[in-house]
Structure formats: C-alpha cells, structure tokens
Amino acid sequence: MFLPYDATAVLDLTEELNRWKTQLDYRGPVPRTWAGRLRRDLEAEAVAASTSMEGVPVTVEEVRHILVGDRPAQTREEDAALVRGYRDAMSFVLRRADDAAFRWDRELLVGLHDRILAGHWGAGAGRFRTGVAHLVDNRTGQLVFQPPAAEEVPELVDRACASIDRGLEHPAIGAAWIHVAIAAIHPFTDGNGRAARVVASLAMYRGGFKLPEFTSLEEWWGRHLSDYYASFHCLGAAFDPTADVTPFIRAHLEAQLHQVRALDLRERVQHRIWTAIEEAVTAAGLDPRLANAVWDAFFGRSVTPRYYRPLADVSVATATKDLAMAVAAGLLRPVGRARSRTYQAGEALYARIGAALGVPVAESGEPARGTIIGELTKRVASERPR
Known part of the structure; x- marks a missing residue:
C-alpha cells in the first residue's frame, strides 16, 4: 500500500x-x-x-x-x-x-x-x-x-x-x-x-x-x-x-472529534431555540412554516420573500402574506422598500424566545441573542450527555 x-x-x-x-x-x-x-x-x-x-x-x-x-x-x-x-x-x-x-x-x-x-x-x-x-x-x-x-x-x-x-x-x-x-x-x-x-x-x-x-x-x-x-x-x-501519512490521519481524526463534540453541543442548544420559535409562531396564530423565517431572523440573518418561498414551499402571494403576518405579530420587522425589502428580527422576538426558554433578556438585537445562547449553552453543557 x-x-x-x-x-x-x-x-x-x-x-x-x-x-x-x-x-x-x-x-x-x-x-x-x-x-x-x-x-x-x-x-x-x-x-x-x-x-x-x-x-x-x-x-x-x-x-x-x-x-x-x-x-x-x-x-x-x-x-x-x-x-x-x-x-x-x-x-x-x-x-x-x-x-x-x-x-x-x-x-x-x-x-x-x-x-x-x-x-x-x-x-x-x-x-x-x-x-x-x-x-x-x-x-x-x-x-x-x-x-x-x-x-x-x-x-x-x-x-x-x-x-x-x-x-x-x-x-x-x-x-x-x-x-x-x-x-x-x-x-x-x-x-x-x-x-x-x-x-x-x-x-x-x-x-x-x-x-x-x-x-x-x-x-x-x-x-x-x-x-x-x-x-x-x-x-x-x-x-x-x-x-x-500517520500525522495527517491523526490530525484528521482529531478534527472529526472536535467537530462532533462542538456540533453535538450546538445541536442540543439550537434544538431548544427551534422548539421555542415554533411555539412562539404557533402562539401568535401563525402557520408553523413561518418558523423557518423567524429562525433565520433570530440569528441575525436577513430574510427575503424569494429566500423564504422555497424554504416554506409556498407561492409568491402566500410568502408575502406570511411575512406580513409575522411583522404584525412582532416577530419580524421589514427593512427597506419594495423589491429591496428584507425582514429581520422583530422587537418582540427575543423577549418572547427568552421567556419561553426561561432566560430573561433586557436587551434587544444581537446582545439579547448572545444572552439567550450563552445561558442555554451553559445549561446544556452542565447536563449529562444524551
């Protein structure tokens, strides 16, 4: 060989x-x-x-x-x-x-x-x-x-x-x-x-x-x-x-283990956030598919109607209606006009997700997201592995 x-x-x-x-x-x-x-x-x-x-x-x-x-x-x-x-x-x-x-x-x-x-x-x-x-x-x-x-x-x-x-x-x-x-x-x-x-x-x-x-x-x-x-x-x-090539193989396997450990912790934290987002969307009387848009907004990503449509598998008209309803519920907020419009985290989003997860947040935007993720990470890391 x-x-x-x-x-x-x-x-x-x-x-x-x-x-x-x-x-x-x-x-x-x-x-x-x-x-x-x-x-x-x-x-x-x-x-x-x-x-x-x-x-x-x-x-x-x-x-x-x-x-x-x-x-x-x-x-x-x-x-x-x-x-x-x-x-x-x-x-x-x-x-x-x-x-x-x-x-x-x-x-x-x-x-x-x-x-x-x-x-x-x-x-x-x-x-x-x-x-x-x-x-x-x-x-x-x-x-x-x-x-x-x-x-x-x-x-x-x-x-x-x-x-x-x-x-x-x-x-x-x-x-x-x-x-x-x-x-x-x-x-x-x-x-x-x-x-x-x-x-x-x-x-x-x-x-x-x-x-x-x-x-x-x-x-x-x-x-x-x-x-x-x-x-x-x-x-x-x-x-x-x-x-x-033993040194490469060892480095590769060490990277595999670093990645699996990091992703396991991340997945356990983010699964809880996803569940809280689904519950917030449902509690607001919105279709559960909107969790996809709210999820991206929670992490500070801009959502466009064209991006949301294939995620939710909906028509142009339904996507427009969905996003408008999420805005009315305070979970999203529009930025820009007409074709350049994007949707980001609404004023009520972080407070609602924090409350659902038992993590009070006084801030808004990125600081609030950091507080929620940081507190959840500490909690999950202290638990016994699944």
Missing part, C-alpha cells in the same frame, strides 16, 4: 468516534422539521467553507441564499455555479453511498469532480490534468509541494481507489487516508481540495457514520486553515508513495 500509516497510533481516536456514533445513533427520534432545518444550515456552512478554502469568494449567508435559488446581487454567477456544483457533488455522495453496487473507481472520482466544478470545461471539469502541477503558498509565492507527473495520475488514482475499496481499519481512517491520497496525487487542474474533502465525507458515510456531525468536516477545517495546511507537511516537498 502506498502512503502507509500506523493504524495503532489512532486507536484511541477511533474508539472515541465509535462511542460518539453509538451515542448519537441511539439518541431517539429527531423531529423532521428540526432535522431538515439543521441539515440545511450545516450544508450551507460546509459548502461555504470548502468553496471559500479554494478561493471562491462567498460567505455562509450568500451560500444559504444560493442554495434555495436566491442568488445575492453581489455574488457572481460563476461563483454561485461552483456553490451549486459542490452541493450537487455532496448530494450525489449521499445518493450513491448506499448503493449495493457501489465501488470506488476513477469514474466515480471524475464524476464527482465534474459536479464540483459545475461542468466547467475550461477549468478541466471531469478530466485528469495533462500538465505539471505546482502547489504554491499564496502568501510567499514559494513552492510547497510537487505532485506526481500527469502521466502517473491515472494509475495512482486506480491504486488509491483499490485500497479504499478493499476497506481500511476504520471508516474514519479510510476518510482521512483517501483525503490525503487525493490531495497528494492532485489529479485535476483545479478543485483538488474540494474533491478530496467530498470523498472523505463519502468514506465516512459508506462506513455508517451518516449523521451530519460526522460528514461536515469542511466547516471545521475552514475555521482552522493553518492546522489544515500544516497537516499535509508529512507528505514532504514532492510526491513520495512511501511517505508516512
């Missing part, structure tokens, strides 16, 4: 991941509306992180809108296409992962890459590179890694796929190993990092780690870029099939 590693060096980490999997898999049923909302939020954060790491200038807020068909005016269409392409690749992973006929091969990788680059032929979508690749530090202009020659790429990809297809000691080891292998081979002209991160998620999903807590590592890496790039130092200055 090329790019060898020592599985015993990460045994403590795989055992902890197994414990987390058992705990989360048996935590009981999660309400469908909440599960859908959580999935959308994590998807937007993962897509934004992974595309931004490759130089696509988009924020999480812009990605949220792009993924429901509401491209912000300041976002270029070519960037929006790459966001949609990455989401398409991740969706393809989830569709294919449980296929009984699934196998790791170069066509799988090429197909994923074509989606990642949104079919952009000029950028080499769905085709192995034919020229020399150089990885350069954008800050210094120095060469940091020399991938293998183009003529070696097809065979190396086949070897990597054969290794992961046979199965490694643990799904998380497989995810980390295929991640570093694709990054080292650097089979494409562009989009190699995104391809490596997508196949890492695929390996986790294939191994039974299907919850978002285990398949959204992009968001963690995006917030720890220095650690991410430093983890590749074990590859050396140029591709070497004998390079020991």
Whole structure:
C-alpha cells in the first residue's frame, strides 16, 4: 500500500468516534422539521467553507441564499455555479453511498469532480490534468509541494481507489487516508481540495457514520486553515508513495472529534431555540412554516420573500402574506422598500424566545441573542450527555 500509516497510533481516536456514533445513533427520534432545518444550515456552512478554502469568494449567508435559488446581487454567477456544483457533488455522495453496487473507481472520482466544478470545461471539469502541477503558498509565492507527473495520475488514482475499496481499519481512517491520497496525487487542474474533502465525507458515510456531525468536516477545517495546511507537511516537498501519512490521519481524526463534540453541543442548544420559535409562531396564530423565517431572523440573518418561498414551499402571494403576518405579530420587522425589502428580527422576538426558554433578556438585537445562547449553552453543557 502506498502512503502507509500506523493504524495503532489512532486507536484511541477511533474508539472515541465509535462511542460518539453509538451515542448519537441511539439518541431517539429527531423531529423532521428540526432535522431538515439543521441539515440545511450545516450544508450551507460546509459548502461555504470548502468553496471559500479554494478561493471562491462567498460567505455562509450568500451560500444559504444560493442554495434555495436566491442568488445575492453581489455574488457572481460563476461563483454561485461552483456553490451549486459542490452541493450537487455532496448530494450525489449521499445518493450513491448506499448503493449495493457501489465501488470506488476513477469514474466515480471524475464524476464527482465534474459536479464540483459545475461542468466547467475550461477549468478541466471531469478530466485528469495533462500538465505539471505546482502547489504554491499564496502568501510567499514559494513552492510547497510537487505532485506526481500527469502521466502517473491515472494509475495512482486506480491504486488509491483499490485500497479504499478493499476497506481500511476504520471508516474514519479510510476518510482521512483517501483525503490525503487525493490531495497528494492532485489529479485535476483545479478543485483538488474540494474533491478530496467530498470523498472523505463519502468514506465516512459508506462506513455508517451518516449523521451530519460526522460528514461536515469542511466547516471545521475552514475555521482552522493553518492546522489544515500544516497537516499535509508529512507528505514532504514532492510526491513520495512511501511517505508516512500517520500525522495527517491523526490530525484528521482529531478534527472529526472536535467537530462532533462542538456540533453535538450546538445541536442540543439550537434544538431548544427551534422548539421555542415554533411555539412562539404557533402562539401568535401563525402557520408553523413561518418558523423557518423567524429562525433565520433570530440569528441575525436577513430574510427575503424569494429566500423564504422555497424554504416554506409556498407561492409568491402566500410568502408575502406570511411575512406580513409575522411583522404584525412582532416577530419580524421589514427593512427597506419594495423589491429591496428584507425582514429581520422583530422587537418582540427575543423577549418572547427568552421567556419561553426561561432566560430573561433586557436587551434587544444581537446582545439579547448572545444572552439567550450563552445561558442555554451553559445549561446544556452542565447536563449529562444524551
């Protein structure tokens, strides 16, 4: 096997991941509306992180809108296409992962890459590179890694796929190993990092780690870029099939555990907020679907009718009526006029949510939100794990 590693060096980490999997898999049923909302939020954060790491200038807020068909005016269409392409690749992973006929091969990788680059032929979508690749530090202009020659790429990809297809000691080891292998081979002209991160998620999903807590590592890496790039130092200055990648695998598994711990706490806190928002919406005599708009407003995000419509699956007229009723109830407030109008947290929102959660708030806006989330986080963190 090329790019060898020592599985015993990460045994403590795989055992902890197994414990987390058992705990989360048996935590009981999660309400469908909440599960859908959580999935959308994590998807937007993962897509934004992974595309931004490759130089696509988009924020999480812009990605949220792009993924429901509401491209912000300041976002270029070519960037929006790459966001949609990455989401398409991740969706393809989830569709294919449980296929009984699934196998790791170069066509799988090429197909994923074509989606990642949104079919952009000029950028080499769905085709192995034919020229020399150089990885350069954008800050210094120095060469940091020399991938293998183009003529070696097809065979190396086949070897990597054969290794992961046979199965490694643990799904998380497989995810980390295929991640570093694709990054080292650097089979494409562009989009190699995104391809490596997508196949890492695929390996986790294939191994039974299907919850978002285990398949959204992009968001963690995006917030720890220095650690991410430093983890590749074990590859050396140029591709070497004998390079020991144990340090990368350990860093990858440690990141997995950091992410699952953080997301578990966040999910428990936010689930309570979601429940309180649903109750506030219902108590105001509004349709429960408005919880989606109020949820975004609670977190300081601007809601537009075009953004709200696909979330609630309603017509233009119904969306307009819904948002107006939420304004009348004090849960939302309009900002701007006509087509530029957006909706943000209403004057009564934080007080009502705070009261429902037993967290009195004297402030409004962001300070009130911070008080609610901070107090809930302390409470949840002090509880016994689920």
